Amino acid sequence: RAGQRLYAAGETQLSAIQLPVAPDEKPKVAWEQPVPQGVQRLLAADNKLFAVTLTGDILAFGAADKTIKPEPSESQVLSVPDSQTVKLANALLIEAESDRGYVICYGAANEALFDALLLNSKLQLIVIEESRDKIARLRARYDALGLYGSRISAHQGTPDSYQAPQHIARLTLLSNAFAQSLNAEQLQQIYRSVRPYGGAIWIPAPGQNLSEKLNRLVQESDLARAQLKTTSNGHLISREGALPDSADWTHQYGDIANTVKSNDKRVKLPLGVLWFGGNTHEDILPRHGHGPPEQVIGGRTFLEGMNSLSARDVYTGQVLWRREFEDLGTFGIYFNSTYEDTPLSTQYNQRHIPGANARGTNYIATADEVYLAMQHECHVLDVKDGATKRIIKLPDSRKE
Known part of the structure; x- marks a missing residue:
């Protein structure tokens, strides 16, 4: 609101509403403009x-007397880098085990590698560079390509000053300059943002001297579950497996023994926000239907919807995959005819029913597969992409 006008914006239109001055007046639309x-x-x-x-x-x-149309900018297309750079990018994508997620890049020296990763994946790149001029040039270039903000962003800083979120990065790339001056404190800070279950720091320029230095730094930094290996493309420091003292939740009541407890010893007060936003609640069962709890294993959390199952990255909230099914058989069990699709209403949109408290869960998760019960079949899904690996069918009782 500004003055006596209320302005409202939608997907395709902007409206100005003249507010009433007197009690007997009604608001009216002053003007509308397409956006x-x-x-x-x-x-x-x-x-x-x-x-x-x-x-x-x-x-x-x-x-104004007339509407001024914005000048169209010259369309630019990201060019394909040389074959060696593309080969390196593909090798790094194999190490990342995903073409989605976040990459933190310390140093803006290797734009060709950035281009190759942008062209061959859906990864989002975060570039950290100390030089203000390099940051400005990088922003201008990728903004002209229509990629800045959506696929790549650049920030002025160093490993000491830039506080990246914990466990966010599937890949972390160091430039030669950063690698040569790297110390134990900086490596600790960089490793803090590396994602568990295989997140990796890539350091270019393989060589015996650098290998010995990195091995010493890994020991001095006391990096939990870190593994250093040297390849033809450089050095990799990976964070293997789960965070120390963390635990999974894979059944209705915690584990196969239904212990109704978690073995996690890592989470302690004070708590903070790891990630927020980015996902819709529309593919999750209504809470008053008391559906199965989310299940967590291998850095993924699995959530059930009305007729869907999805996997999210535990550390970023990113949707890894989502499968829609014709009929999961959840109606009458985890929600019923009292359900109303009114997410903005303050009223309950589903009456309380026993749900999984009586029926139990219709899916369980393991490190490699999700077992999903549907009618008289058990569908076995791949945890990486949700694809059906096989279907286990019960014998037909009518033929027994």
């Missing part, structure tokens, strides 16, 4: 209305 994409923020200043889109475009509205 090219969804508006995220509105600001009123200098007798103008500024609308900011998710991609960073700023639209200005004010009193």
Whole structure:
């Protein structure tokens, strides 16, 4: 609201509503303007209305005789790097074991490698560089390519000053300059953001001297479950397996023994936020239907929806995969006819029913597979992509 007007933005339109001054007056639409994409923020200043889109475009509205159309920018396309760089990028993607997630890059020297990763994956790159000029040039280049903000971002800093979120990075790339000056304290800080279950730090320029230095730094830094290996492409420091003292939750009541407890010894007060946002709640069973709890193993959390099952990255909340099924058989068990699809209502959208408290869970998770019961079949899904590996069928009792 600004003055006597209320401004509202939607996906395709911006509206100005004149608010009433007298009690007997009614609000009325003063004007409407189309917008090219969804508006995220509105600001009123200098007798103008500024609308900011998710991609960073700023639209200005004010009193004018005619509408000024934005000048189209020259379209640029990311060019394919040389074959050796593409080969290196593919090797790093194999180490990451996923083409999604986050990559932290210390040093802006290897733009060709950034390009190859952007072209051959859906990874999001975070570049940390000490030079302000290099940061500005990097931002301008990828902004012109339409990739800045959505696939790559650049921040001024060093391993000492940049506080990356914990366990976020599937890959961490060090430039030669960073690798040569690396010390134990910096390696500890960098390793803090490496994702468990195989996240890796890549250091270029393989060589005996650097290998000995890295081996010494790994020992001095006391990095939990770190493994150092040397390849033809450089050195890799990987974080293998789970975090120390962490535990899984793989059944309705914790584990196959139904102990109704967690063996986790790592989580302690004070607690903080690891990640938030980014996901919809629409593919999750209504809580008053008391469906099965989420199950966690191998850095993935599995959640059931009305007729879906999805896997999320425990450390970032990112959706790894989602499978939609024709009929999971959840109706009448985990939700019923009292369910109403009204997420914004303050009323309960599902009456309380026993759900999994009576029926139990219809799926369990292991390190490699998810077992999902559907009618008279058990579908075995791959934890990596949700693909069906096999179907276990019960004998037909009518033929016995």
